[in-house]
Amino acid sequence: MKVSKEKMAQHREEILSAAAKSFRERGFDGISVADLMREVGLTHGGFYGHFESKEELVALASQRAMNDTAARWENVLKEANGNPLDALATFYLSRRHSEKPGTGCLFAAIGSDISRQPFSVRKVITDGFQRFIDIIASIVPGKTKELRREKAIVTYASLIGGLILARSVADTPLATEILQAVASSLSQNGILNTQD
Amino acid sequence: MKVSKEKMAQHREEILSAAAKSFRERGFDGISVADLMREVGLTHGGFYGHFESKEELVALASQRAMNDTAARWENVLKEANGNPLDALATFYLSRRHSEKPGTGCLFAAIGSDISRQPFSVRKVITDGFQRFIDIIASIVPGKTKELRREKAIVTYASLIGGLILARSVADTPLATEILQAVASSLSQNGILNTQD
DNA sequence: ATTATCTATAGATCTATAGATAATGC
DNA sequence: ATTATCTATAGATCTATAGATAATGC
Secondary structure (H helix, E strand, O other): OOOOHHHHHHHHHHHHHHHHHHHHHHOOOOOOHHHHHHHHOOOHHHHHHHOOOHHHHHHHHHHHHHHHHHHHHHHHHHHOOOOHHHHHHHHHOOHHHHHOHHHOOHHHHHHHHHOOOOHHHHHHHHHHHHHHHHHHHOOOOOOOHHHHHHHHHHHHHHHHHHHHHHHHOOOHHHHHHHHHHHHHHHHHHHHHHHHO | OOOOHHHHHHHHHHHHHHHHHHHHHHOOOOOOHHHHHHHHOOOHHHHHHHOOOHHHHHHHHHHHHHHHHHHHHHHHHHHOOOOHHHHHHHHHOOHHHHHOHHHOOHHHHHHHHHOOOOHHHHHHHHHHHHHHHHHHHOOOOOOOHHHHHHHHHHHHHHHHHHHHHHHHOOOHHHHHHHHHHHHHHHHHHHHHHHHO
């Protein structure tokens, strides 16, 4: 049951996309190679023709997830009318993002598991992190490059922490309160810091 | 091989403590009932005489972890000389905390897995969250109760996000930069907001 | 002829339970 | 007599591999 080169390349893409989504929805250990291949419509034995191991897939799917997210961010910033930081915060801290981890931020989806991953995975994720910081640093106010970078790190930390907390609590109004509190603090900070 | 009632109660405590630590170190799925019982020096079959299921243990061990952390926080605040918020932030964002998840904040250790837990677990964790918010709200500056609560939520989100990011990156200087950026932003916010 | 996929399975590992064992506590 | 723990195991599930199959592409 061999397929064409093009079809095989397409299968690889489908496996990667499904993994990028499922890992964010269920965690790295929450989906097996067999279930993942079944999602794509293939049998699990064929997986090892595409990837060396599940670990390799975790690294590549994480990269894929972060690339997709960075593209979404760029798009949000391009289409923002007013303050770009407000636009990003509103996008990130939305109910939609909270309810759809599969297409959202990798750090909010599996953040606390990253430290338990092998180096190959953490390396890829560290590079992705730097990219998100660069994007945020380009839209936060601040006199020097160093100050903007520092503020970008704090901004990203509060976005991730806020989304994780909102998803964690078993209380919808409380989840909404968390999302709004973080969003409000970021826009207040923006205002405060353009003044000094 | 029956043991005394006192010994049995002690075993239960030891299982709970070991679970509270191991879950934070390895994740809820990162340690099996058998390995956990082996750590305590018992065989895995005996586990089900103490707890109904692993799910029940996850809920009770999460509660235990949060109780321990809340006690540590109270202690840090009691022994703080200067600004209590600075003291808590310095304690939370320390290398020590970053390197020892087993005795640290549950949200930083397994935060992104909470949303995938059954309701019984999320309920316990939601109650714990409210307690941490109350503690932080008692030490952040702010005119009204509502403003202090909002600021407490944002503070906790940035602490958790900062620690998760610091633990995630495969680059020690970058991890330090993240911890310091968040710590610095919290003490700056404190200063700014006592002024207005 | 080459090779992408499938079938079948090895070897671990996990939660949970049943029945045996042996020490407590009436 | 009661019961906390242990031994053994059922029944799932997981990653990875070996060999068979059948379609591609020289």
